[in-house]
Amino acid sequence: MLAEQKHWSNRLFNTINYSLLILVSVVTIVPFLYIVAVSFAAPAEVAKGGLLLFPTEFTLGAYKYIFSTDTMFKGIGISIYVTVVGTFINLVLTSLTAYPLAKPGLRGRRLFMLMILVTMLFSGGIIPTYFVVKAFGMINTYWSLMVPTAISAFNLIVLKNFFQQIPDSLEDSAKIDGAGDLGVLFRIVLPLSMPAMATFGLFYAVGHWNTFFNAVMYINDSEKFPVQVILRQIVLLSQDQIGDTTSQQDPTDYLPQTIRMASIVVATLPIVLVYPFLQKHFAKGVLLGSVKG
Amino acid sequence: MKGQQAVRLHPDHKLKSVKQSLLMKDIIRDRWLYLILLPGMLYFVVFKYVPMLGLMMAFENYQPHLGFLNSPWAGFKHFERFFTEPQFWTLFRNTILLAIYNLVFFFPLPIILALMLNEVRQKLFKRFAQTLLYLPHFVSWVVAVGIFYILFTTEGGIVNEFIAKLGFEKIPFMLSEDWFRTMIVSQSIWKEAGWGTIIFLAALAGVDLQLYEAARMDGAGRWRQLWHITLPAIRSTIVILFILRLGSFLDTGFEHIFLMLNSMNREVGEVFDTYVYMKGLTQGQYSYSAAVGLFKSLVGLVLVLGANWAAKKFGEEGIY
Numbered sequence: 001m002l003a004e005q006k007h008w009s010n011r012l013f014n015t016i017n018y019s020l021l022i023l024v025s026v027v028t029i030v031p032f033l034y035i036v037a038v039s040f041a042a043p044a045e046v047a048k049g050g051l052l053l054f055p056t057e058f059t060l061g062a063y064k065y066i067f068s069t070d071t072m073f074k075g076i077g078i079s080i081y082v083t084v085v086g087t088f089i090n091l092v093l094t095s096l097t098a099y100p101l102a103k104p105g106l107r108g109r110r111l112f113m114l115m116i117l118v119t120m121l122f123s124g125g126i127i128p129t130y131f132v133v134k135a136f137g138m139i140n141t142y143w144s145l146m147v148p149t150a151i152s153a154f155n156l157i158v159l160k161n162f163f164q165q166i167p168d169s170l171e172d173s174a175k176i177d178g179a180g181d182l183g184v185l186f187r188i189v190l191p192l193s194m195p196a197m198a199t200f201g202l203f204y205a206v207g208h209w210n211t212f213f214n215a216v217m218y219i220n221d222s223e224k225f226p227v228q229v230i231l232r233q234i235v236l237l238s239q240d241q242i243g244d245t246t247s248q249q250d251p252t253d254y255l256p257q258t259i260r261m262a263s264i265v266v267a268t269l270p271i272v273l274v275y276p277f278l279q280k281h282f283a284k285g286v287l288l289g290s291v292k293g
Numbered sequence: 294m295k296g297q298q299a300v301r302l303h304p305d306h307k308l309k310s311v312k313q314s315l316l317m318k319d320i321i322r323d324r325w326l327y328l329i330l331l332p333g334m335l336y337f338v339v340f341k342y343v344p345m346l347g348l349m350m351a352f353e354n355y356q357p358h359l360g361f362l363n364s365p366w367a368g369f370k371h372f373e374r375f376f377t378e379p380q381f382w383t384l385f386r387n388t389i390l391l392a393i394y395n396l397v398f399f400f401p402l403p404i405i406l407a408l409m410l411n412e413v414r415q416k417l418f419k420r421f422a423q424t425l426l427y428l429p430h431f432v433s434w435v436v437a438v439g440i441f442y443i444l445f446t447t448e449g450g451i452v453n454e455f456i457a458k459l460g461f462e463k464i465p466f467m468l469s470e471d472w473f474r475t476m477i478v479s480q481s482i483w484k485e486a487g488w489g490t491i492i493f494l495a496a497l498a499g500v501d502l503q504l505y506e507a508a509r510m511d512g513a514g515r516w517r518q519l520w521h522i523t524l525p526a527i528r529s530t531i532v533i534l535f536i537l538r539l540g541s542f543l544d545t546g547f548e549h550i551f552l553m554l555n556s557m558n559r560e561v562g563e564v565f566d567t568y569v570y571m572k573g574l575t576q577g578q579y580s581y582s583a584a585v586g587l588f589k590s591l592v593g594l595v596l597v598l599g600a601n602w603a604a605k606k607f608g609e610e611g612i613y
Contacts, residue, residue, distance in 0.1 A: 035440060100330040125344070126573070226434045268432050
């Protein structure tokens with residue numbers, strides 16, 4: 001090992017490898033840092049141009065502007081609601097469905113599994129799905145953002161495989177003590193699966209917070225837009241409307257560009273806040289299902 | 294324990310009815326399991342299988358007030374219209390080109406990144422790099438496209454400011470036809486390449502370290518170890534992901550492209566999915582757009598089944 005480390009070709013290999021990885025990491029993260037920095041920077045400094053990562057003068061002008069109307073507040077409120085309720089529905093349905101499918105003795109199990117797998121290979125597409133959602137009267141309701149995505153087939157299969165890894169002896173001893181199937185699920189299996197449930201909860205929650213296209217399709221009432229739809233209007237659609245509206249805010253306090261950046265920061269903040277928890281769990285979560293069942 | 298009672302055979306019973314009563318016994322024994330299974334399976338039936346049946350609207354002149362079942366039949370009219378429309382070839386070209394770009398430029402990157410991360414011996418550095426590389430995966434496409442818009446716009450975007458400073462003309466990256474595919478692929482790489490390493494790193498974690506030890510004894514350097522031990526170890530993972538990629542070959546990232554489309558780049562940016570959305574939900578040509586969607590789904594299905602078949606032919610595992 002020592003001899004190898006000293007070898008010049010080995011050192012060259014390491015130098016190139018580390019440099020490239022540092023470069024890739026910097027390219028990944030600098031856009032974020034730049035957006036955050038400029039969103040807080042004073043207009044005079046932004047106008048100078050250049051890669052501004054450490055503004056000398058801080059201002060909350062852009063943020064005050066965003067929150068000077070209640071559009072953004074409302075969008076965030078709606079997204080929080082959809083994320084919390086939607087994730088709850090996801091977790092309840094996914095775990096209730098996965099548990100019976102983890103029982104090898106369940107009659108019809110193979111058929112049910114096949115039904116779920118087929119949906120991963122073929123789908124009716126957006127038009128028929130739209131009419132099913134419409135038939136349930138969900139258009140323009142928050143249900144349209146939660147119910148049509150209630151179960152991810154992939155997460156369901158991974159969770160099923162995870163349940164199968166729980167030793168049968170634990171469940172058997174609970175049954176001898178008189179517990180039924182539901183008792184075993186709620187008192188033994190689910191408490192043992194909390195890390196997995198946390199992982200899937202976070203994945204589902206991120207999905208709800210980021211939901212965009214379903215909202216474009218199913219929500220027409222601008223009063224009910226979730227945060228991503230509002231963000232798109234601010235950042236991508238309004239090329240020059242922003243900055244010259246009738247806001248009370250002092251217009252020398254922000255630029256249209258900084259408003260866009262501040263909006264991105266606001267809409268991304270919750271993700272960055274849960275990211276450390278995600279980071280801890282997701283590698284495990286992705287691997288959970290790798291043992292074939 | 295309860296099962297044992299059911300096994301007792303009555304001499305006058307036929308085997309079939311014994312089996313039937315066994316089945317009933319099992320179902321009754323598992324009644325609670327079936328009960329909690331029901332809502333989930335209903336979800337799949339209602340939101341996945343009913344829309345599949347709803348695809349029959351592609352062969353109808355669908356009218357919303359008549360529903361899937363009662364709308365008048367139209368045969369293959371919508372398909373004929375689609376295949377003879379000049380737009381068909383534009384969509385076909387745009388979709389295929391984006392898919393090929395993704396396959397060629399995006400697909401190898403997570404593998405290369407994973408191999409690079411795997412060669413890192415310092416745990417702390419590796420964790421730190423992973424933390425940074427995974428982050429963009431969790432932001433929405435609105436945020437990702439928004440960030441690119443801010444960086445690349447001709448109105449004060451930092452990239453164009455730099456180009457102008459060097460004395461060149463500003464490039465309308467987000468509005469031009471020439472740059473559309475490059476921007477789409479770069480955005481996909483920035484957002485998803487890091488996250489894509491996870492599955493390969495997992496496969497690499499299972500490699501027996503003794504193999505490297507033995508290779509070193511035989512005088513193999515880092516490159517040869519990489520080539521002869523590490524790469525073969527993740528070959529089956531690569532094949533499986535390649536099959537899955539082919540299955541979603543035509544799913545060119547709908548949300549992503551939808552957000553990037555504007556009146557300036559529609560000619561190169563419009564793909565099957567965005568066309569379905571535009572014709573169907575904004576112009577109300579429901580049956581026609583359902584026909585286009587069905588065509589796309591079928592091609593995708595053929596691709597994934599074909600790739601899986603080919604993988605098995607070559608002795609790989611396949612996805613099922």
